[in-house]
Each structure stands twice: as C-alpha cells, then as structure tokens.
Amino acid sequence: MPGSSESGMRFAITVCAPVTIRGKYFMVMSKAEWRRRRRKKKMIRKYVTLGLLACIFVLVLVLLVKVVTAIFAHMDGGIIEKAGDVKITQSLLSVSRYARCGEKLEAVDEIIIHSNNTVGKTAQEQRDYYESLKTKKNDNERQSMHFIIDLDGKIYQCIPTNEIALAVAGNIKFRSLSIEYCITGADGSMSAATYTSLCKLVATLCQEYKLNEKKVFRHFDKNQVPCPMFFVNEANWEQFKTDVKAARNGKKVSVTNAPINNIVAPHTGDTQEGGEGESGEGSGTGAGTADGQPEGS
Secondary structure, three states, X not given: OHHHHHHHHHHHHHHEEEEEEOOEEEEEEOHHHHHHHHHHHHHHHHHHHHHHHHXXXXXXXXXXXXXXXXXXXXHOOOOOOEEOOEEEEEOOOOEOOOOEOOOEOOOOOEEEEEEOOOOOOOHHHHHHHHHHHHHHOOOOOOOOOOEEXXXXXXXXXXXXXXXXXXXXXXXOOOOEEEEEEOOOOOOOOOOHHHHHHHHHHHHHHHHHOOOOHHHEEEHHHHHOOOOOHHHHOHHHHHHXXXXXXXXXXXXXXXXXXXXXXXXXXOOOOOOOOOOOOEEOOOOOOOOOEEOOOOOOO
C-alpha cells in the first residue's frame, strides 16, 4: 500500500538516513534516535551503579554483623581480657567432647579453685595436656579448666566463660567457673606472682558476675579431694578470701601467710607430687581426673 510505504520511509528517515560525503557512505542518526540511545546508556549506567552500591551495602552489612557479633561475644562474658592490671592470654582449646565440649553455661553462680599437682609444671603444659585429650578419646578422661595461672603469674584462658568446663565431678548444673594454678612446692605452694594473679582473677570474675567471696570454693569443698592442697589449710583459705575481697575493692594484694617459693625445680614431665589428681567430668560418673593428672599414666 502506498500509504504504508510512505509511513515506513518517514520512520526510517527519523531513525537514520544514508548520506554520501566525498564518495564515502555514512548513516546519519536522527536527533530523536540519538536521544533515545543516550537515555538507554544513562539507564544502563544507573543500573550498574545501583548494582555496585548494593554489593557494597551487603559487604558492609556482613562486616557489621561480624563486628557486632564479636562485641556481644565479649559482652556475653565469653572472653575475659584482663584481671586487674594482668593481661589474660587467650589460648582456647579446640572443641571436642573430651575437654571443651562447647556446651553453654546456664549461668555463673560460683567460682571453684583448683591446682595442678606436679611441681614446676607450666600452664602451657597443662593446657596442652587438656588439648591432647581429643586424640586419646577416652571417656574416662574428660577434663578442662576455664583458666590456668602460670608459675610466673601469667593467666591463660582455655574455655570461654559462657561455656562449661569439665572440672568437678558431680557438678551437674554446670554453673561454675574453674581456675587452676601451677605449684612450686610439694606442699601445693605457689609463687608470689601466681598468688597475686589468682587473687586478681577471682576478684575480676566476682565483679563480672556480681559474686562475692562466699561464692568462691575449693575443689575440696565439692568433692573432699585435697585440692588445692595449699588451700585445704583453713588459715590459708581464709586469708586468700580476705585478699580477694581486698582486690575486689581495688586494694593492693599483699602476700601474707602463703609459703611462697619462687625457685621452681626443673620439671621432667614424669614426676608427680602433691597427691592424687582431681576428679574430672562434671557428670558425676567419676570419669577422669583433672588438675595435673599425669599424661599417659
């Protein structure tokens, strides 16, 4: 139809038209087509920009979630960074049913003090022993502590305070934190640095969980095992609680009646002193022993 062909020709001309310049053939774009293509490019750039911004927003959001999660993990009581002026080294155990089982602690109602029973054995050695239990896979040897205090007073955290530690047999409710300290004498005595750090750590945990000295116990109080040996002596124990109270009130801890022995005998790894080790898993099955159970024995 003549009308239709004229209409199609006019449309083609409004889009582009052939032009010959100096013998060369060009297609000249109409103004309307140029505007249309320009709008299309702008739209493409707009959507690309929005896509990039969306990706950046998602990445920032993921990072923010991680940061907030980490902050709340600290606020949750999982990680204790300092005890007074003593920095706490994080040396968390791997999650396994034999040491750090990963189960959540319902609440913190009390603090229990333990000691290892090998003179000169370091906190790192004790911590590594607990770590090794995952390879032994012995259900009668499931043990761990939240904190271990070294011969020089350095504090290691092995389990977050919002998880249970397998430290006291019969502790079915799992509502306690366990602290183990290293000894320098066969009588269970410790170095001055260890004693001071122990007072500061207990005081810090009391403040963190709104406890007082009445909620601090010996392993001896729970299972009648002679642990920690030095504190089975009532005079030593009462003095310790007095020193914890002083530390909790911001006062300086002065070592008083503790028979301090800063000279540590070389530890060979096969000499056991100080009596039988502690009972281990809190299930009350009598499984395992904690606090210095000689590895491999």
